Amino acid sequence: MSSHLAGLNPQQREAVRYLDGPLLVLAGAGSGKTRVITRKIAYLVAECGIEARHVAAITFTNKAAREMRDRVAELLPGKQAKGLTVSTFHSLGLRILRVEARRLGYKPRFSVLDAADAQQILSDILKNPDRASLRQVASLISTWKNALLAPTEARAAAGDDDEIQAALAYQAYQDTLRAYQAVDFDDLIRLPVVLFREHPEALATWRSRLRYLLVDEYQDTNGAQYEILKLLTGVGGRFTAVGDDDQAIYAWRGADVENLRRLNDDWPNLRVIPLTQNYRSSQRILRAANSVIRNNPRLQEKNLWSELGLGDPIEIVRCRDDRHEAETVALRISAHKFEHRTRHADYAILYRGNHQARLFEEALRENRIPYQISGGQSFFDKAEIKDLTAYLRLIANPDDDPAFIRAATTPRRGIGAATLEKLGDHAGQRHIGLFAAVYETGFQENLPARQLESLLTFADFIGRLAGRAEREPAGRLLDELLAAIQYEQWLFDNEDERAARAKWANLREFVDWLSKKGEEDGKSLIELTQTVALMNLLEGREDEAPDAVRLSTLHAAKGLEYPHVFLVGVEEEILPHRECQEGNRLEEERRLMYVGITRARRGLTITWCGRRKRGGEIVDCAPSRFLDELDPAEIRRAGETSDPGQDAREDGRRRLSALKAMLGPGK
């Protein structure tokens, strides 16, 4: 038998081998769906004579893409995997757009705006909107984009007055992006669809390039992503989609589980293979997960089963408050690690919202437990990195007004709000970018000499860099750039020493990485800048702390697994979230709980607090309703006894073992 089929169960093997038509693999949590995808890639390339460059695997996050690439590399040694595409829909979209930009009236050096830039633009359009309506309009626009509605179509479809206003804002927003030669995240999906619909020859090119598609986490695709899949694979349906409707947790971002059903409508010959054996979790964990998800209305009851042992009891721990919760988890990890000789990396702390991470960070630091946060603020969202990339974006694309504003005012160099407003007015009248407007005589005549000088100094500086950016080594230019703007000094002048140091170190790391890349690949600063726009999405740097407790949001933990999971803050208002108390949204929260539980292999500890600090105020908390849904036979409760002494004694024992762990025989 082929080595690429070895060790797979019959369903998995069937899923790998099936190539006669479109295939949907309905894979329960932990049933080895990623394994099916990686093996199938290897099988296609090594056994079916399909070149790797004709195969594309789509993952949900860039991190997942990186992991999948690594796994495939192990299965396909040497150059066999060369040219294989493993990326998110967004990265694939970006790659397509860079090549095809001109057909859509964009220049190839268009900028990619992050969410903050996009929101700023929208905020300018709406003229001082309150937070709520800004959010609402932004989310409406996103919904429309994901449903592939153009601004005019959105306006036609708009019902009430709010929606009409939002549709008008959508139009203005899209015009602005066009003027900036910029696209937002949603455009990375939407524009390729527009391209393929309007330019059949472009579609033909990409169809012949990407001949087989594998889509992971299919339940979380949105309408536009589905359309890309449809366009690229055509009536032949050369694809394998893998998904689990119980793990759909991105409806708020336009994902639609309905896409699972739609597959059958669009390809009547769709083959469906369910994977029901779980290879990850103990039976207790599986039963607990099932007992929760059972409360959602589902098409059909899934019968996930496992041959792994019964496993440790699941613990529910009541904590006094959020501080106590963090401390409890830290101590338990210490004690458990000491007792069972595990590694730090065997533990994960999962929570609903990013802000919950802070207290756990503190507690882990205090207890000298190494940790690593995944998700949360990415490297490229850090202010210092965004500052530098603003310069790079501007150098590559002078129409990028948001980049102009950020670069021109960071560090401060005598260009203030009033100057920028005048510049903006003029640029608006003449329909040109801020950078170009600086050099218009009509503008210069009406500006005091001092402000004009500041602007000219800045624009000339950028212009000079841009002129050299295509030829000179990136490293030297970057060093020069940072020295010229005196960024390091500015950091230390404006931040306290600790923060400044950290930021400067981040920036150095970024610059060194860019310089090295420029040298190795012989890329110019301009070319690198295009990669940086991509890197904004490809968030990962390679170095992951090898042995550290993982901290992650539930969303970011999807697809991952850990021997021991701490599911924290499982309270009403948090999980389910305050805004998601009923209907579809509550069901999605339940799936989130389900995802959390099924991340665990052997150990699962769930914590909740009697009260916690919420934005400065202390509020009382109630345990999540999902805790009541857990099968009581599988759980053990702690901290809820009537004898308060028992907790203290238990706590004492834990502290003692934690202490031993620290003093214990080295690390």
Add this chain to the structure above:
DNA sequence: TATGTCCTTTTTTTT
């Protein structure tokens, strides 16, 4: 007019 400071508000999840 540019900038720094103080004081307000705010919390979902991510590409």
Add this chain to the structure above:
DNA sequence: AAAGGACATA
């Protein structure tokens, strides 16, 4: 507990 906005200062 951080970020953005109003206000005071240079």
